[in-house]
Amino acid sequence: MRKVFDDYRALSDEMLRSNEVRVPHFLDAMKKSLDRRSNWTFWLPYVLSLDVCMKCGTCAEVCPVYISSGRKEIYHPAVRSELIRKVYRRYFTWPGRLFPGLVGAEDLTEDKLDALAESIYRCTVCRRCAYVCPLAIDNGLIVREARKIFDAIGIAPDELKEKGTRKQLEMGNATGTPTAAFLDIIEFLEEEIEDQRGYKIKIPVDKKGAEYLVMHNAGDYLAFAETVMGAAEIFHAAGVDWTLNSPDTGINDAVNYGVFFSDIEFTEVLKAQIKTIVNLGVKTLVVGECGHAFEAFKYLMLRLIPPSERPFEVKSILELIDEWIREGRIKVDPEKNPEPVTYHDSCKLGRLGGLYEEPRRILKACCKDFREMEPNREMSYCCGGGSGFAIMTKGDFLKFRMETYGKIKAEQLKATGASIVALACSNCKGQFREIINYYKLPLRFAGISELVANALVR
Amino acid sequence: MPKMVLAGIEIEVDEDGFIQDPEKWNEEVAKALAETEGVTELTEDHWKVINYLRQYYQQFGIAPMIRKLCKETGFSLKQIYDLFPSGPAKGACKIAGLPKPTGCV
Ligand code: SF4
Numbered sequence: 237m238r239k240v241f242d243d244y245r246a247l248s249d250e251m252l253r254s255n256e257v258r259v260p261h262f263l264d265a266m267k268k269s270l271d272r273r274s275n276w277t278f279w280l281p282y283v284l285s286l287d288v289c290m291k292c293g294t295c296a297e298v299c300p301v302y303i304s305s306g307r308k309e310i311y312h313p314a315v316r317s318e319l320i321r322k323v324y325r326r327y328f329t330w331p332g333r334l335f336p337g338l339v340g341a342e343d344l345t346e347d348k349l350d351a352l353a354e355s356i357y358r359c360t361v362c363r364r365c366a367y368v369c370p371l372a373i374d375n376g377l378i379v380r381e382a383r384k385i386f387d388a389i390g391i392a393p394d395e396l397k398e399k400g401t402r403k404q405l406e407m408g409n410a411t412g413t414p415t416a417a418f419l420d421i422i423e424f425l426e427e428e429i430e431d432q433r434g435y436k437i438k439i440p441v442d443k444k445g446a447e448y449l450v451m452h453n454a455g456d457y458l459a460f461a462e463t464v465m466g467a468a469e470i471f472h473a474a475g476v477d478w479t480l481n482s483p484d485t486g487i488n489d490a491v492n493y494g495v496f497f498s499d500i501e502f503t504e505v506l507k508a509q510i511k512t513i514v515n516l517g518v519k520t521l522v523v524g525e526c527g528h529a530f531e532a533f534k535y536l537m538l539r540l541i542p543p544s545e546r547p548f549e550v551k552s553i554l555e556l557i558d559e560w561i562r563e564g565r566i567k568v569d570p571e572k573n574p575e576p577v578t579y580h581d582s583c584k585l586g587r588l589g590g591l592y593e594e595p596r597r598i599l600k601a602c603c604k605d606f607r608e609m610e611p612n613r614e615m616s617y618c619c620g621g622g623s624g625f626a627i628m629t630k631g632d633f634l635k636f637r638m639e640t641y642g643k644i645k646a647e648q649l650k651a652t653g654a655s656i657v658a659l660a661c662s663n664c665k666g667q668f669r670e671i672i673n674y675y676k677l678p679l680r681f682a683g684i685s686e687l688v689a690n691a692l693v694r
Numbered sequence: 695m696p697k698m699v700l701a702g703i704e705i706e707v708d709e710d711g712f713i714q715d716p717e718k719w720n721e722e723v724a725k726a727l728a729e730t731e732g733v734t735e736l737t738e739d740h741w742k743v744i745n746y747l748r749q750y751y752q753q754f755g756i757a758p759m760i761r762k763l764c765k766e767t768g769f770s771l772k773q774i775y776d777l778f779p780s781g782p783a784k785g786a787c788k789i790a791g792l793p794k795p796t797g798c799v
């Protein structure tokens with residue numbers, strides 16, 4: 237593919253449409269993003285982040301893609317933000333309009349627009365940089381806003397939009413699993429649990445009025461079934477009234493790729509999910525092992541949907557398992573997971589979601605040898621699967637993921653000496669599967685639910 | 695949509711090289727697709743995976759779960775990666791003429 241920014245491409249030529257005139261549309265969309273009334277999500281931190289930056293470079297020293305690339309200028313968080321700031325100053329501030337040269341304002345050209353579109357798909361919006369900036373500038377947020385502007389002019393990765401949010405709204409899940417296939421999957425999982433554990437459990441589907449609706453990332457059924465099986469065993473062992481849901485009920489996929497690139501798509505998916513949950517009349521929505529879905533339901537939803545329209549509680553499956561272990565509702569024996577286990581903090585669950593201790597308490601209760609990966613918690617490195625990257629594989633994009641973010645993670649993993657890395661996010665699982673394969677690491681990944689189910693004492 | 699000549703026929707493929715019209719798939723096309731994936735020879739083991747993928751897809755309209763694929767073919771995930779270096783989704787599904795799996799898989 238044609239080079240527009242670096243050696244990689246996240247967006248195809250067909251998507252970029254470089255032969256068309258896009259700049260005026262881009263500027264219109266950007267104008268809208270700067271207007272508080274048409275940008276409900278993070279308008280204030282966004283405009284504040286655009287206004288200042290002292291170019292101290294503190295952010296760059298913690299940015300995984302910048303560091304691992306050998307400190308390439310193009311991946312510097314503030315340099316990337318500066319691409320957008322130049323446009324902001326030139327078209328949306330008085331000094332920039334009058335004396336562009338003096339204030340670092342620059343005309344936007346079609347070529348620069350191509351480069352900008354690609355550059356915002358090199359950052360995973362992990363917000364590690366926001367954590368250290370002395371001015372609290374959020375370069376990740378600027379990237380997300382830029383992705384929104386591009387989406388408004390029809391430029392977004394097809395994995396996230398056409399085959400993501402659009403497909404989810406049409407089929408009930410982004411994987412395109414029809415109900416018949418879904419039911420076949422459930423039957424197979426019941427058999428697998430019986431084969432593996434020697435006891436039968438019934439996995440309830442579409443049960444109205446259940447106390448808990450467990451909504452997984454639908455990709456887990458196809459790619460990470462052990463997580464789904466583990467969750468079923470845990471809910472069964474807890475003896476609670478729970479259910480999964482099929483596409484017949486509406487949306488049966490916790491993902492919301494709108495989180496990554498579009499408030500409009502985000503809202504449409506979220507509303508369809510809420511409608512499904514309300515129709516099922518469940519008390520609590522349990523978000524399966526999916527980081528961005530947790531952010532969507534636990535935080536973003538509150539800014540958008542009034543409480544009367546969301547008459548259910550939201551919990552991460554990690555919060556519930558942690559509670560149940562502490563209450564003694566489920567009993568676990570760490571001897572059943574004797575191998576050394578480490579944990580990777582998903583950015584969305586950790587830095588954004590504040591779930592640091594829950595997974596650790598669970599793992600310490602369920603595994604004999606739990607080891608921290610360094611650094612961790614607030615300073616955990618993004619694995620490189622974030623913001624949609626885990627499912628973006630155009631051209632050499634997988635190589636980009638492996639040679640930057642993945643490289644750091646592989647080193648961190650090796651240093652722990654663990655033979656299992658526990659993960660609680662589907663995108664992380666997708667990325668770690670590739671990292672382990674690419675770097676031929678002598679370990680495997682496992683969902684937290686899988687390890688808990690392994691440790692269950694019946 | 696780009697077009698590709700596979701086994702002497704012109705076939706529409708998506709940006710990732712997955713064929714768009716499953717009707718046009720045949721064993722020769724599979725061999726040609728395999729070459730695009732760096733798989734030079736389709737052995738009996740490859741066919742076992744390909745045939746199962748196709749059969750499941752014809753019945754359910756989607757690729758099977760990875761766990762089920764492993765169980766039904768008797769291969770571990772590692773063996774499937776050995777057979778299809780870009781993995782079950784990107785590699786095996788492509789050669790079997792299925793559309794590219796979507797969502798978080
Ligand atoms: S740390 Fe903050 S002020 Fe310093 S360069 Fe980065 S964004 Fe700018």
Ligand code: SF4
Pocket residue numbers: 298299300301302312313358359360361362363364365366375376618
């Ligand atoms: S959000 Fe993460 S990837 Fe993006 S610039 Fe900041 S540290 Fe780098």
